[in-house]
Amino acid sequence: MPRKLGLRGIALGYLVVVLLAPLVMVFYRTFQAGLHPIWAALSDPNTVHAFKVTLIAAAIAVPLNTLFGVLCGLAIVRRRFPGKGLLNAFIDLPLAVSPVVIGLCLYLLYGRDGWFGSWFLGHGIQILFALPSIVLATVFVSVPFVAREVIPTLRELGTEQEQAAATLGATGWQRFWRITLPSIRWAVIYGVVLTTARCLGEYGAVAMVSGGVLGKTQTAPLLVDNYMNNFNTTGAYAASLVLALIAVVVLVAMTLVKPREST
Amino acid sequence: MSIEVRNISKRFGDFVAVDDVSLEIPDGSLTAVLGPSGSGKSTLLRIIAGLERPDSGEVLLSGKDATDLAPQRRDVGFVFQHYAAFKHMTVRDNIAFALTVRKRPKHEIRARVDELLELVQLQGYADRYPSKLSGGQRQRMALARALAAKPRVLLLDEPFGALDARVRAELRDWLRRLHAEVHVTTVFVTHDQEEAMEVADRVAVLNQGRLEQVGGPAELYDRPASEFVLRFLGDAFKLGDGFVRPHEITLRRLPSDDAVEVRIERLVVVGADMRIELVDGSGERMTARLRRDDVEDLELTPGEIVWATPEQSRCVLAP
Amino acid sequence: MVVAINAVLGTITAWVLVRDDFRGKALVNAVIDLPFALPTIVAGLTLLTLYGPYSPVGIHLAFTRGAIVLALCFETLPFVVRTVQPVLLELDTEMEQAARSLGAGQFAVFRRIVLPNLLPGILSGCVLALARALGEIGSIVLIAGSTLHTQVASILIFNLVQGGQTTQASAVAVVLLAAAFVLLLAFGILRFYATRHERA
Numbered sequence: 001m002p003r004k005l006g007l008r009g010i011a012l013g014y015l016v017v018v019l020l021a022p023l024v025m026v027f028y029r030t031f032q033a034g035l036h037p038i039w040a041a042l043s044d045p046n047t048v049h050a051f052k053v054t055l056i057a058a059a060i061a062v063p064l065n066t067l068f069g070v071l072c073g074l075a076i077v078r079r080r081f082p083g084k085g086l087l088n089a090f091i092d093l094p095l096a097v098s099p100v101v102i103g104l105c106l107y108l109l110y111g112r113d114g115w116f117g118s119w120f121l122g123h124g125i126q127i128l129f130a131l132p133s134i135v136l137a138t139v140f141v142s143v144p145f146v147a148r149e150v151i152p153t154l155r156e157l158g159t160e161q162e163q164a165a166a167t168l169g170a171t172g173w174q175r176f177w178r179i180t181l182p183s184i185r186w187a188v189i190y191g192v193v194l195t196t197a198r199c200l201g202e203y204g205a206v207a208m209v210s211g212g213v214l215g216k217t218q219t220a221p222l223l224v225d226n227y228m229n230n231f232n233t234t235g236a237y238a239a240s241l242v243l244a245l246i247a248v249v250v251l252v253a254m255t256l257v258k259p260r261e262s263t
Numbered sequence: 264m265s266i267e268v269r270n271i272s273k274r275f276g277d278f279v280a281v282d283d284v285s286l287e288i289p290d291g292s293l294t295a296v297l298g299p300s301g302s303g304k305s306t307l308l309r310i311i312a313g314l315e316r317p318d319s320g321e322v323l324l325s326g327k328d329a330t331d332l333a334p335q336r337r338d339v340g341f342v343f344q345h346y347a348a349f350k351h352m353t354v355r356d357n358i359a360f361a362l363t364v365r366k367r368p369k370h371e372i373r374a375r376v377d378e379l380l381e382l383v384q385l386q387g388y389a390d391r392y393p394s395k396l397s398g399g400q401r402q403r404m405a406l407a408r409a410l411a412a413k414p415r416v417l418l419l420d421e422p423f424g425a426l427d428a429r430v431r432a433e434l435r436d437w438l439r440r441l442h443a444e445v446h447v448t449t450v451f452v453t454h455d456q457e458e459a460m461e462v463a464d465r466v467a468v469l470n471q472g473r474l475e476q477v478g479g480p481a482e483l484y485d486r487p488a489s490e491f492v493l494r495f496l497g498d499a500f501k502l503g504d505g506f507v508r509p510h511e512i513t514l515r516r517l518p519s520d521d522a523v524e525v526r527i528e529r530l531v532v533v534g535a536d537m538r539i540e541l542v543d544g545s546g547e548r549m550t551a552r553l554r555r556d557d558v559e560d561l562e563l564t565p566g567e568i569v570w571a572t573p574e575q576s577r578c579v580l581a582p
Numbered sequence: 583m584v585v586a587i588n589a590v591l592g593t594i595t596a597w598v599l600v601r602d603d604f605r606g607k608a609l610v611n612a613v614i615d616l617p618f619a620l621p622t623i624v625a626g627l628t629l630l631t632l633y634g635p636y637s638p639v640g641i642h643l644a645f646t647r648g649a650i651v652l653a654l655c656f657e658t659l660p661f662v663v664r665t666v667q668p669v670l671l672e673l674d675t676e677m678e679q680a681a682r683s684l685g686a687g688q689f690a691v692f693r694r695i696v697l698p699n700l701l702p703g704i705l706s707g708c709v710l711a712l713a714r715a716l717g718e719i720g721s722i723v724l725i726a727g728s729t730l731h732t733q734v735a736s737i738l739i740f741n742l743v744q745g746g747q748t749t750q751a752s753a754v755a756v757v758l759l760a761a762a763f764v765l766l767l768a769f770g771i772l773r774f775y776a777t778r779h780e781r782a
Contacts, residue, residue: 023616026628095710096762098717100739101755107743108752160347163314164405166334167341168361169412178364182351194618201621203720208743221623225723228627240624247620254619255612 026244030237041238050223051242053131057138057206057219058199064139065195069146070188074180076147077154091147099141103208106137110209129211134219137205142198146191153187154180186260193257197250201243264325264338264415264448265290266311271320273306280306281317282472288450288465290325293442295463296452299495303472304452305420311450312341312418324416337416340409340447344421346401348393354404355380355389361412379407382441399430410445419451423458435462456496460484468492500549507573512551514539514561514569522570525549530558530565539563541571614664617657622720625656629721653721658714662707669703713762 030038041047075081076088094102109116110128161183165175181188203221210217218226220239227236266288273281281303288294296304309315311322313334322330329337349357356363358379362372380386383403393401402422409417422438423431439462442449453459459466460480467477468491476488487493490506499506503521515522525541528548532538537558539551551571563569617625629652673696681695719737739758742751 023620023628026624096713096766098719098739098758098762100717100719101758104739104743104751104755108748111748160343160345161349163334164341164343164347164349164408165360165364167312167314167337167339168364168408169335170360170364171335174364178360179349185351197619201619201624201720203621203623203723204717204740207719207740221621221720224621224623224627236627240627243621243624244628247616247624250619251612251615254615255608 023244026237026240030241037234038238038241041232041235042242044235046218047223047235047239050218050220050239053134053218054200054220056131057135058196060135061139061142061199062192062195065142066146066188066192068143069148069150069191070181070184072147073150073154073184077151078159091144094141094143099137099202099204100208102140103137103205106133106140106205106209110136128209129217131217133209134206134217137209138199138202141202141205142195145194145198146188149187149191149194150184153184157183186257190254190257193250193253197247197254200246200250266416266448266450267323267326268307268311269321269323271307271310271317271322273303273310273315273317279303279472281310283320284469284472284474285320286467286474286477288448290448291446292465293439293449293463294451294465294467295459296450296467296469297454297456297459297495298469299454301471302454302469304454304469307469308418308420308450308452311416312339313337314341338412338414339416339418340412340414342402342405342409342417342419342422344424346393346398346405346425348401348405350393353390353392354385354396357393357404358407358411360408365412375411379411382410383407397430398426399434402426402434406441410447413447415448417447417449419449421452421454424453431458438462460496468495470495498550501547502549502571502573505573507549509538509550509552511573512549512553513572514551514553514563515572516561516569518570519572522572524568525571527563527565527567527569530563543571614660617660622657622718623723626653626721626723629653629656650722654715654718657718657721658711661711661714662704665707665710666700666703669700673699709765712765716758716761716765 072087072091076084107128110133157180161179162175165179170178201221202219203225206219207222207225210219210222220243224236224239224243227233227239266286268284268286271281271284272279284303284307286307296307298304306315310317313322313329313332313336317330320330321328324332324337334341349360352360355376359372359376362375376389380389383406385400385403385407388396388400388404393404396404402425406422419438423434426434435458438449438451451463460483464479465477466480466483468475468483470491476483476492483492484496487496493499493506498509500509500512502512503523514525518524523543525543527539528542529540530537531540532555533552535555537553537555539553539558540548541551542548549571561569677695677699681690686694719740723737739751739754742748742754
């Protein structure tokens with residue numbers, strides 16, 4: 001059918017122009033210079049450090065937000081309490097608000113003249129322009145993902161299985177471990193994958209609070225920007241390559257988990 | 264274990280689900296709680312199980328007050344209308360659940376599960392997931408699961424409601440035989456009066472949250488305590504001073520003291536019987552059911568006027 | 583503008599993915615999620631590479647408004663597609679068949695039957711896309727540069743803070759937040775309107 005081909009062509013064409021071609025280019029450009037410069041760029045201590053920082057931030061943010069997501073999900077779906085609507089909206093906030101704005105809020109709160117900043121600085125703890133603020137920023141931008149996957153799944157699940165478990169003698173804790181958690185596991189896993197992707201790729205909020213000091217408070221995404229600005233294109237491409245590869249792994253994970261999540 | 268509920272009331276917002284119901288269920292009996300939708304029967308059952316808390320009243324299990332006891336401590340088995348199968352576990356794990364959470368030794372669990380699989384005839388399905396079972400199979404699994412820890416009470420909430428007619432009939436039969444074998448106090452909720460009358464040895468009729476009557480099937484059918492029970496358990500028509508059931512109407516060609524004049528509208532053959540649709544002087548319709556032989560003896564034809572009497576009525580209810 | 587492009591092309595993409603069948607469709611489906619998985623800065627870099635000063639294809643869009651549109655299209659691509667897909671999947675083709683049997687032509691069927699049902703999905707996708715576009719910085723920062731011509735609100739805030747002008751930065755941030763709020767509100771209203779037939 002000619003019409004079908006036309007539509008298909010438009011869709012695919014759009015995808016190629018916007019998504020695929022650029023991606024292919026990165027791989028091409030990166031390897032254009034040969035393997036050795038890439039390796040040199042990647043083993044540069046600044047690069048290594050930046051990746052370390054990114055990983056640390058993610059390693060803290062992901063479990064934290066997973067726990068938060070599951071608990072919040074349970075509270076929102078199963079319980080009534082004042083401010084529930086607010087909590088729900090709060091969870092969605094990082095999705096609607098620019099990461100730059102989030103970064104700005106953190107900056108204002110923890111800066112020298114900020115509400116909390118003065119207290120922390122007085123105790124010799126540096127938040128802004130140091131690791132803690134990077135972690136904070138990463139945590140805040142990745143809050144929604146697990147919760148948003150868990151909530152609809154919990155809703156659909158209903159409470160019957162748990163009631164059955166209760167009549168069969170299971171305590172509250174047993175019900176949570178044996179029934180609730182296993183029933184939402186794919187939603188949680190999918191949420192974790194999304195959260196991880198977000199943590200690893202975050203730029204805006206972290207840029208606002210970290211100060212971007214090479215070798216000290218740099219994260220991998222910031223590093224790419226830094227390198228480009230300093231015309232260290234090889235370094236930038238090399239770092240991007242690693243990030244892109246991670247992204248592909250994430251994408252594969254997403255594709256594999258998604259169908260399980262929606263059954 | 265005997266069950267007693269005293270003055271149980273429960274409302275959901277403005278809706279009164281259960282209104283001051285008191286009921287005794289003797290140990291080892293098979294009782295049906297019967298009523299139309301919204302009559303509070305499921306709520307009552309769930310209160311007995313501990314899945315709902317009553318607004319007032321007490322629940323006593325074996326004479327001891329269990330009103331505040333959590334469901335997991337009541338030693339009751341509950342079967343849900345839509346099975347509530349643990350979707351992420353195999354049939355075997357589902358059935359074993361009650362024993363698993365009680366931390367019974369593995370060999371004991373295995374033996375018991377095998378025993379139950381045989382009882383419900385699901386031997387080949389142990390390692391399947393519930394989603395691969397039919398409705399009837401899932402319900403049998405749910406029954407096995409509820410029985411695993413040998414509860415002293417078995418509660419079933421419209422257990423066969425979601426199944427098709429043939430499977431329903433099979434499982435009904437099966438439940439009765441199971442009870443005869445295992446003798447656990449069983450209470451099941453249904454809106455199907457045929458099911459209640461056929462399976463249970465005692466029936467409690469609920470209407471709009473209130474208990475109308477409780478007794479054996481025959482007692483309820485012949486000596487209903489209220490018009491509701493009368494009409495709910497079978498067809499009943501007003502004839503003269505009282506009510507009659509279709510098979511209790513006698514038709515004659517000559518009037519008598521308590522006879523009512525009726526016109527025959529239609530004669531329908533139903534197997535060995537004949538259903539006769541009648542209408543009386545005031546336009547009220549009723550149905551009589553006679554043996555075809557009797558109808559032929561009387562030589563009844565549509566359009567005729569005859570006289571109906573509640574001669575054989577055992578119904579002692581006045582309207 | 584980005585949202586409009588997304589609305590149209592996103593819907594087409596979703597349609598193709600649901601209704602059409604071709605080899606590699608699963609792969610294409612998976613790729614749609616790429617902007618979610620890829621760090622924004624890498625996206626910016628790749629776009630810069632392909633459509634910037636050293637572009638092998640000869641297209642030089644860097645430091646222009648076009649670049650911004652491109653970057654935002656990349657980042658927001660998944661939103662409309664993903665919100666429309668489930669709706670399309672659920673859509674009862676019987677409705678369309680009924681319309682055909684009553685004499686409606688191809689286009690009429692689309693306009694009167696399919697589109698109204700897809701509208702809520704398209705709208706939510708658009709709102710998500712718009713929210714994302716408003717706040718996006720990572721993919722833009724490389725390709726758009728900081729000329730007055732192409733400064734986006736997010737970059738503006740960043741620069742203001744760097745320059746120590748935190749109050750001004752906050753002011754811009756507040757405007758952005760207000761815009762986001764108005765957006766969500768408008769979306770809520772639109773959504774309500776579009777699904778009124780389900781509520782009757």
